[in-house]
Amino acid sequence: MKFTQSLSVRLVFYWILGSFIAYFTLPVTVFLPLSAFHIGDSSNSSLESWTTKRSKEILTGALRRGEGGALIVERTPALLRQLERNPRFRFAILERATDKLVAGSDDGLFTALGRSGVDSYSGLFHVSDDPDPNARGFVRSVDTAFGKLTIATYGALFHWDDALWQLLNFFSLNNFIAFLPLGTAAALVASLVVRRSLAPLRAATVEAAAITVDSLHKPLGAKGMPIEISPFVEAVNGAIARVEEGVAAQRRFTANAAHELRTPITVLRARVAKLDASDLKREITCDVRRIQTIVDQLLVLAQARERRCDMRLCVDLGATALKVAADFMPVAIDAKKEIAFEGPEEPIMVRGFPWAIESVLGNLVENALRAEPEGGTVIVRVGADARVDVVDHGSGVAPQDRRLIFEPFWRKEETTPGTGLGLAIVKELARELDGEIRVADTPGGGATFVVGFRPFPPRAASAIGVQQVEEAL
Structure with a gap:
């Protein structure tokens, strides 16, 4: 099975992919609509708040060292475009090392930050006397190539490319590293959920494999x-x-x-x-x-x-095999052959029906008599392990034919007598009795058919009683 054909792998992969896409599109898919409709935390309750981070990046990119080493804000193309698009844009930058404003800063904005004329929202603020209630400013201490600075921006209006800029900047190495724990957790949770969800399907697969x-x-x-x-x-x-x-x-x-x-x-x-x-x-x-x-x-x-459901019945295997051998004795005598019976020392009780076991053993004994040379002896042996061996000394069965002889209508040659149904029916009947049949070599030549039956628990056999069972049949 190919790796990509696994349903579990596909579900986990799509789960992780969906988590990745959701995480890195949060600014546009979640936060932007919340800001547009003024839903949620007040720090993100207006679209204007989306311009603050971009303004900070523009300002840090415009910082330069002037004559004498003083820090200044250069009118870069990006800053000029920002001022052009936002006529009310103001900014103030404080150099923390010297506690002085960087040249080009708005003194009034900085003064407002130093008194109670601002309403702060976790880094975002609004100048109280500003007539535009949606105007937002941003103040944050940042580490730059010029040292630690405090940057304040205010009055930038929202533009749709601000959202695109923030989305693109969200795909950063830091955010990707931050996503790894989330992605790992999502993979583990997805694996557990998928495995748990598909458990009934795996159970059904086991059930289907056992159907006969x-x-x-x-x-x-x-x-x-x-x-x-x-x-x-x-x-x-x-x-x-x-x-x-x-x-x-x-x-x-x-x-x-x-x-x-x-x-x-x-x-x-x-x-x-x-x-x-x-x-x-x-x-x-x-x-x-x-x-x-x-x-x-x-x-x-x-x-x-x-009557398969009534398999609680037990049969004395030795007595049944002896009866079959005795029934075929006249046939053996007519063919100038003999049947020898080797019974167990104690009764061997097996599950099944007497007439069914007689049919199985009778077919094997009849086949053995046909294969046995004239003057020879067919042996019927009952073992203590609920097994019956029917032994002949004929030409035997070739190893490559031992599986085929139990197939319906199979005959080694067209001239072979019979229909090829006898052993096939015997195999089916043995299976119905919860038994099995196989063929092996007879030492010195010939074939030995071995039939194993399902032993009956000794206590249960004594409780039921063989005579009672036979009368019930």
Whole structure:
């Protein structure tokens, strides 16, 4: 993700930029309107007060040393223009070291400053007998190249270029340095505000990342979400709801189709049973059995999905695996193979449904019998860690195919028998049981399918009782 694409970075940047612009335009955007409408502190209650600082700069720029080293005010072009634009402009400059007026100063203005004939406003003053009530003067001690001076100005009228001049002079190094603490504080506050404001969005992101096909019923939380982002979250929730409806419709269709297929398959098996014994009959019988197995698995998967919320039920994994091994013993004998069962020393209780676990293990045992060489033995092993290993000694599964074999309709070769749906359904069914399935090598050759189930807490298992659960089913 590019740095400039970050919403947090953009918000903080614009916050700081806005603070910078606001700070350096305060003279014109805030103080000037206040002065124009006589609002606020009396020191800034008239437009004429805006001319005082510029007058001070003009006067300090006009100071010179005359003959004999005396300080004088030279009539510079800037000062002449100031006098021309302001006919009533007066000024007085006191040299603090000598306590004398600089040549060119207005004695009357200085005298007025020394008596009670002025009304002072924190550096600004108004001569009491002046008929213009808006006239303002400025008096301030300043450090110059000629030493410390006291400069007083009075009678300058407001001009719009005075505001522009003050705005430009506000962009100084000193003001910029003064802005740094404000800018830093603004950045910290903006970062905290943005992070806090976007916290619900980050939480929604975590929720969205955890959504799977089985958790579509859980919409993204909109609590505390900014109103600007709420429509997006609502749109996502709407999309999730539509996807959930589509998935549910597909699952209903699959379950209904599987249910409808049971009758014609039963009829087909009955008709095949009437055929005379032959190799063709045996092949057709195997094919019909495969079809019925897939249909039964689809129905079991649909039932597991419908009853997933009732996963408090527990099953004895060892007893269930033994039952599956016993059921397939006749098939193994007919194929001149054997099934060996290795059970646990104590009952292993897992979460799930007996018929669902039987379907998973039955498919794996049936596949193992097909892969096992004639005269060989398929091993069904139940571990204390709620794991079942179904071991064959056939050709095995290549490492590059171990992920693909669980994909729907995948077959290594076109001549490979089957539809490629069995292991895909087993994987989905194991997931519905909160379990997992994988394939590994069998020592000496072959494949070992490992199915892990979710153990049931021992205390809860003893409280519920396996027999009670099976009766409830």
